[in-house]
Each structure stands twice: as C-alpha cells, then as structure tokens.
Amino acid sequence: MTPEQLSTSLVAALTRLVDAGRLALPDGVPSEVRVERPKVKEHGDYATNVALQLAKRAGLNPRELAQWLADELVTDDGIEGAEVAGPGFLNVRVAAGAQGAVAATVLEAGTDFGRTATLAGQRIDLEFISANPTGPLHLGHTRWAAVGDAIARVLEGAGAVVTREFYVNDRGVQMDHFGASLMARAHGEEPPEDGYVGSYVSALADRIVTADPGIVDLPRDEQLVAFREAGYALQLAEHQSELEEFNTHFDVWFSERSLHDSDAVEKGFARLREQGRLYEQDGALWMRTTDFGDDKDRVLRKSDGSLTYFASDTAYYVDKRDRGFDPCIYLLGADHHGYVGRLRAMAACVGDDPQQQLEVLIGQLVKILQDGQELKLSKRAGTIVSLRELIDLVGTDAMRYTLIRYPADSPLTLDVSEMTSRSNENPVYYVQYAHARLSSILRNAADLGVGDDLDGFDPSLLSTEQEGSLLRALAEFPRVVARAAELREPHRVARYLEDTASAFHTFYGACRVLPQGDEDVTDTHRARLVLVAATRQVFANGLGLLGVSAPDRM
RNA sequence: GCCCCCGUAGCUCAGGGGAUAGAGCAACGGUUUCCUAAACCGCAGGUCGCAGGUUCGAAUCCUGCCGGGGGCACCA
Known part of the structure; x- marks a missing residue:
C-alpha cells in the first residue's frame, strides 16, 4: 500500500460517509487527503489530520469524525488497524502484505518508478547559467549548473517536456x-x-x-x-x-547576436506595439513597464539608435514564447534580483500573464571558505575558482551533489577542505555507498543462484520494523519527485535519498538477506532480495534525477 | 528610503500549520568468525533572532523590531 493508495482509500471512506448522510461537507469531499509518515512509530505507519481539518466545517467533533473514518478504513484488506489519537489524528497501520507489495510495484515500474504525470503536457523552457563568454565559469555558475540541470531532470520526472537553454551575451x-x-x-x-x-x-x-x-x-x-x-x-x-x-547538457545555446541578425527584435517591438506598450520620447523608444508595477519605464532603443540589453531580453522572451514554451523559467543569481520586476512587467507588456508564463527563480550566492577566509571571486581581479578547477579537485559527482542538496534560495557557505575531502564527510558517499552495497548483495545472490524475480514473492514476509520503514521510504519516492518538480526544489530528492539510505543501512544491519553457510534458501531470503532489488532501483532512479552516478562498486 | 533572501545544536544546514524540532560534521562510548565498517548502535548537545497577533494547535502564517547578505533608487 502506497500513500497514494491510502489517500484514495480515505477519500473513498469520506465519500461513503457523505453518501450515507452521516457527514455533510459544504465544500464537498476533498480530492486528495494528505497522508504523512509519523516521526514516532507509536503513531502507526501513516497518519492523517484530515479529521481535524474537516471537523469544523462539518460541525463535528474531530475525534468522532476520525473514529468514523477508522471504522470505514479497517474494512479494507490492506489496513491492519486505525486508531484515533490526540485531538483527532488518525493513525493507520498497514498490513504487512500490502506494505511489502510496494517492492513489487517498484520493480514492475523499473526505471519509471518515481515518474508521475503531475506536469504532463507542459512544455517548459529553463534558462540557467547564461554566463558571458568572456571568462571561465566560476563557483556561482557551478551552483546554477548543478541545480538548474537537476531541476530540469525533476521536471521531466513529473512529465514535463523541458528545453534547457544557455543564453550567450555575445554582443555589446x-x-x-x-x-x-x-x-x-x-x-x-x-x-x-x-x-x-x-x-x-x-x-x-x-x-x-x-x-x-x-x-x-x-x-x-x-x-x-x-x-x-x-x-x-x-x-x-x-x-x-x-x-x-559536469553532466549538464544544454539543448539550446542561444546567441544574443542571432536575435539581432534575425527579425526577432522587430517582432518583439511589433508585439509591444500591438499591446500599446511602446512610445517614443526624447528620441528614444520606451516600453511602458510602469503599467505593470515597474518603478520606471524602460528604454529599448536609445536616442543614439543603439539597442539596450533589455531590448534583447524582450526579443528573447518573445522568441521563447513563439517556440511554444509555457512557462519560461529563469534561474537567476540574487545579484540580478533587481531585474525581476522589469522582467515580469515586460511579460505583461507583451500580453502574457507573468504569474503563468514567466517564472523567475532567485538563487542565493555561494561563499567559499579556505582556511577560514572567504575567497572573493572576481573575474576582473583574476581570483577565480573555476568549474574546471572544481571538477578536478572535487569531482563531478561530489560537486553536483553538494550543491544540489541545499535549496537554491538559501545562501550557502562551503569549505574548500570539506568539498575537496573524499572522505565520508560528504553525504554523496553515504548515498552512493548504499547503491554500491545493494549492488553487491545482488551480485552475491546471483552467485548463490538466489533469484530476485517476483515469481513466488510473498510480500507478507517483509514484516520486521526495519523492512516496514524501508518499504515506506520507497513508497514515498514518487511523491518526493512530484513535490520537487512542483516547487522546483531538487534538494528534496537528495534529502530523501539520504533518509532512505539510512533506512536501508539500518535494515541491512538488522536483516540478513542471503543464506549463510549451507543454509537453505527460504522464501524470506527471496522476499528480502526483492526488497533489495527494489531499493537499488530507487537509488538508481533518484541519483539519476540529480545527475549523479550510481556506482556498483566503491 | 523601498524590495528580496536568510537567522534552528559548537559548525554547515534540513524541516515551512500538527503529536517528543532533525541530519551530517565535530565530542564521547560501543559493534566486524556472517551479504562492502564509506556502515550500524548508544550518549550528549536547542529561550527555532526578539516581541506581539491569528487558532484547538506556530520553528512554520501575519505585523513590528534587531542582526547578516543582496538588489533598486538617491547622492556624487
């Protein structure tokens, strides 16, 4: 039983109560009920606060409503028990067989496990880095490379079609x-x-x-x-x-010059003229961005006839939209924050809804410490920690993972010695090691002739506490990916993998997977091996979403 | 003057209405005749910046203030 299935069961239970006339919900039955994994095991395998949230609207006591739901829920074969707790929480225990079936679900889906359709149908343009071609890529760019690429992968995981673009300011x-x-x-x-x-x-x-x-x-x-x-x-x-x-692939390297070589700039102007947002004053051509909250209008063509950067940016945006992208996402550094207001106004000026078609993600800056001193990065002064140096020092996997595991909007301080350390201080090894360990078990199983196929798999044998924790962690993966895509926060995937690695290592310590010595192969061995194979699949899929390798050996 | 981000364990940071606030690192103690010890188990560590408010419930939402970072404007 996955959380999605439990959520569906809860909605069904609510619907039955409404149909039976025992429950009146002014806003109708919610389409989805939030189910969470409790922190303490006394609170069951899953818990929901739905009764607390609905009770007031229904004019009921939360505990009473929770009890009704519990009574409905336990009629389901997959539910072993449901108890009301505290002010009206509903704690649910899932039957071992239903829980163990998650492993089969994972294996049947294979590399597709974790993929959802929550963003299906969306064509998204994701622009990131866009560094000037006048110098090396530095640490700041490296953060956007890792995070931007991971966002793209996560969006695709949620069913979107994504084009990754690098805008080259090759003019000016x-x-x-x-x-x-x-x-x-x-x-x-x-x-x-x-x-x-x-x-x-x-x-x-x-x-x-x-x-x-x-x-x-x-x-x-x-x-x-x-x-x-x-x-x-x-x-x-x-x-x-x-x-x-650095494992960061761009679909489009978009030259600013090409906008001027084509009629893109004129097309942009034409769009603005249609919308009535263009006017001439003092010999210059202006966009009336103040119509949409900008603090002043912006010049597109100066009185000397030359075009501003903003003219290019407008043409570029219009070009993206004409190529069918919706939304266009920009990943910008915090030092460009002042640009957001006019970008939004510009999108409105060409007739779009800035809330819909244009999305700006602001990433905070990275600081880097060496021996307790901040390294100031300056292309001009030549003090650069470049992407090239970072790849050589830290390696692509560790560098990507370290940058991705923090939210982009939180300022980040990294220490050179910590980043360059190849020891287990780096969480990437913790996660990769889990994958390597899982691969090793599967290799050994093959040598022993123990199959991990699903024939004869008895999910109810996965009944220990550690197996349950691991299964629930696996079942969580699709929700994590969907949430990461929705919020454009790939760090959630990394944190999830760390939690799941912990659950796996604990399981490994507590549950022997393969027969020892001359023991016979039992159904429990086989069931655990299925769980191992499923877990390995989740790590492979998860690391893939981060663009980090999943080694079979370490 | 205005806008954005941040303030959580000694350090770096998760958690962003729900039950006893977490992880890694650092400190301390333990675990390997057995599938990878890059691991596990235990112990310790906190006025969640401060003050109000919203509510059954606030680290989480709202307002104000303080502190750090960034941006815009102004000045030149």
Whole structure:
C-alpha cells in the first residue's frame, strides 16, 4: 500500500460517509487527503489530520469524525488497524502484505518508478547559467549548473517536456573590452582600464596567437575584432565542454547576436506595439513597464539608435514564447534580483500573464571558505575558482551533489577542505555507498543462484520494523519527485535519498538477506532480495534525477 | 528610503500549520568468525533572532523590531 493508495482509500471512506448522510461537507469531499509518515512509530505507519481539518466545517467533533473514518478504513484488506489519537489524528497501520507489495510495484515500474504525470503536457523552457563568454565559469555558475540541470531532470520526472537553454551575451561593450584585453596581452601590454585582467586572459591570448600568428600584424581595428571573435569561440567551446563534463547538457545555446541578425527584435517591438506598450520620447523608444508595477519605464532603443540589453531580453522572451514554451523559467543569481520586476512587467507588456508564463527563480550566492577566509571571486581581479578547477579537485559527482542538496534560495557557505575531502564527510558517499552495497548483495545472490524475480514473492514476509520503514521510504519516492518538480526544489530528492539510505543501512544491519553457510534458501531470503532489488532501483532512479552516478562498486 | 533572501545544536544546514524540532560534521562510548565498517548502535548537545497577533494547535502564517547578505533608487 502506497500513500497514494491510502489517500484514495480515505477519500473513498469520506465519500461513503457523505453518501450515507452521516457527514455533510459544504465544500464537498476533498480530492486528495494528505497522508504523512509519523516521526514516532507509536503513531502507526501513516497518519492523517484530515479529521481535524474537516471537523469544523462539518460541525463535528474531530475525534468522532476520525473514529468514523477508522471504522470505514479497517474494512479494507490492506489496513491492519486505525486508531484515533490526540485531538483527532488518525493513525493507520498497514498490513504487512500490502506494505511489502510496494517492492513489487517498484520493480514492475523499473526505471519509471518515481515518474508521475503531475506536469504532463507542459512544455517548459529553463534558462540557467547564461554566463558571458568572456571568462571561465566560476563557483556561482557551478551552483546554477548543478541545480538548474537537476531541476530540469525533476521536471521531466513529473512529465514535463523541458528545453534547457544557455543564453550567450555575445554582443555589446563587454565583448569589446574582452577583445581589447586579449589583444593587449598578446602584445605584452596591460589590459585597458575596463578590460579583463585574470590570468586566463593571457593564456587565451597565447592560444589565439599560436593558432594564428599573423593576427598581431592586422590593423588595430581588425585585430581587436579578430581577438574578440577568436576569444569568444575558445571561451564558448570551453564552457560547452566543461558543462558536458559536469553532466549538464544544454539543448539550446542561444546567441544574443542571432536575435539581432534575425527579425526577432522587430517582432518583439511589433508585439509591444500591438499591446500599446511602446512610445517614443526624447528620441528614444520606451516600453511602458510602469503599467505593470515597474518603478520606471524602460528604454529599448536609445536616442543614439543603439539597442539596450533589455531590448534583447524582450526579443528573447518573445522568441521563447513563439517556440511554444509555457512557462519560461529563469534561474537567476540574487545579484540580478533587481531585474525581476522589469522582467515580469515586460511579460505583461507583451500580453502574457507573468504569474503563468514567466517564472523567475532567485538563487542565493555561494561563499567559499579556505582556511577560514572567504575567497572573493572576481573575474576582473583574476581570483577565480573555476568549474574546471572544481571538477578536478572535487569531482563531478561530489560537486553536483553538494550543491544540489541545499535549496537554491538559501545562501550557502562551503569549505574548500570539506568539498575537496573524499572522505565520508560528504553525504554523496553515504548515498552512493548504499547503491554500491545493494549492488553487491545482488551480485552475491546471483552467485548463490538466489533469484530476485517476483515469481513466488510473498510480500507478507517483509514484516520486521526495519523492512516496514524501508518499504515506506520507497513508497514515498514518487511523491518526493512530484513535490520537487512542483516547487522546483531538487534538494528534496537528495534529502530523501539520504533518509532512505539510512533506512536501508539500518535494515541491512538488522536483516540478513542471503543464506549463510549451507543454509537453505527460504522464501524470506527471496522476499528480502526483492526488497533489495527494489531499493537499488530507487537509488538508481533518484541519483539519476540529480545527475549523479550510481556506482556498483566503491 | 523601498524590495528580496536568510537567522534552528559548537559548525554547515534540513524541516515551512500538527503529536517528543532533525541530519551530517565535530565530542564521547560501543559493534566486524556472517551479504562492502564509506556502515550500524548508544550518549550528549536547542529561550527555532526578539516581541506581539491569528487558532484547538506556530520553528512554520501575519505585523513590528534587531542582526547578516543582496538588489533598486538617491547622492556624487
């Protein structure tokens, strides 16, 4: 019996009470009843507070209503007992057979266990990182890479179709500063005042000159462009290969220039004009974002004829919507928080509902400590902890997991020594180890000729406390994934896996799975092996949602 | 001046109306003739920033304040 099935039984019980005229609910029977896993075992396998919530509306005593529900519920074969407790909680004990059947449910679903249809039909655009191609990806980008990618995986787990996009700001003055800095370094000069000074600039310049020695002899104007374009190409390629190595795949690398090369910007303007949100003043073209709560109108085309970043952003959004995405999700760093208001206003200006089509997730910044001192990250100053360095130091799995297991909207402080530690201080090993241990049992079982197939599986043999805890943990997985997708919070999956790993390790310590010595293979061995196989499946699926590997050996 | 995030164990952080507030790390003690000890078991650790309010019930929701981080505006 899964929590979903219990919830369904409770709704059915409520419906029967209403149909029998014993219960009157002004708002009707709720479509879903929340069921939770109690913290203490005296409170049963599952508990619900539905009686407390409905009693007032129904004009009843909560305990009385809970008792009626209990009486209805126990007519179900899968329910062993139901008791009223406290002010009106209903504590439910599930029959061992019904609970053990969860293992079979998991195995039958296989890699699909955990997938739901809660977001089915949605086509979601998820934009994240979107770093300028003027320097390496750093720790902040690394957080969005891990979290953004995990969000995409979780959304897909809930049935959505997701496109992951990286917006490349390859236009504007920053690019020229970048080109000028590369050129200066190639000539052994200091970068200009607004230039980039990190050591990576010199390294890039060297690579460019090595590949094309004649570049330094070009006229200054041409040379700057040549350096800019060569540097752009190298930096972008580096972003792409590093992110692939970090197990973060983008479906679309969207160039800002392409918006201007096509008619996208004009299409954006046309949309705004249709909506009556465009006007000219002082020689500039404005969007009337104040119609939708922005604190001032925004310039799209300056009086000198050049287009603002916001013009690109508007065109980009319109382009996404024209490609059929709903909603468009942006994952932005807290340093871009001031941008949210005008993005929302912009979406409204083109005729969308910002509550529906546009969603901005603000991620707080990451701090990194080394020897108790904060490492200040600055592309300009060249003090960068880059994605490349992090992958080399910590490894993709540990780095991804560490970043994903915290909610993105909570500020995060990581310690270099802790992150670089490959010891068991890192929770990722705790979870991966569970998978490795499970795999090992299955290998040994194969050697002993004990099958984990479902023929003759007797779920009622999984009756110990530890087996029950583990089964309930497994049954929780689909709800966790659905909730993580709904809230865009993949850290819930990581925390869930940690809890489930604990339940498994405890089970492992208490329950012998395989026969010892010359013992005969019993149905209990076989049942436990089914449970082991099911548990391994959940870890594999869960780690997959985080983009973290599930090793068979450690 | 306004807006957003945060404040929970010594440290890093979960929990975001429900029963006795949790995990990891750090500290202390124990467990391996037996499926992976990267594990398990035990012990210890808390005015959930402060003050009001909402209600059967608040760490959780509302208001105010304090503290930390970030953003916008203003000034230049």
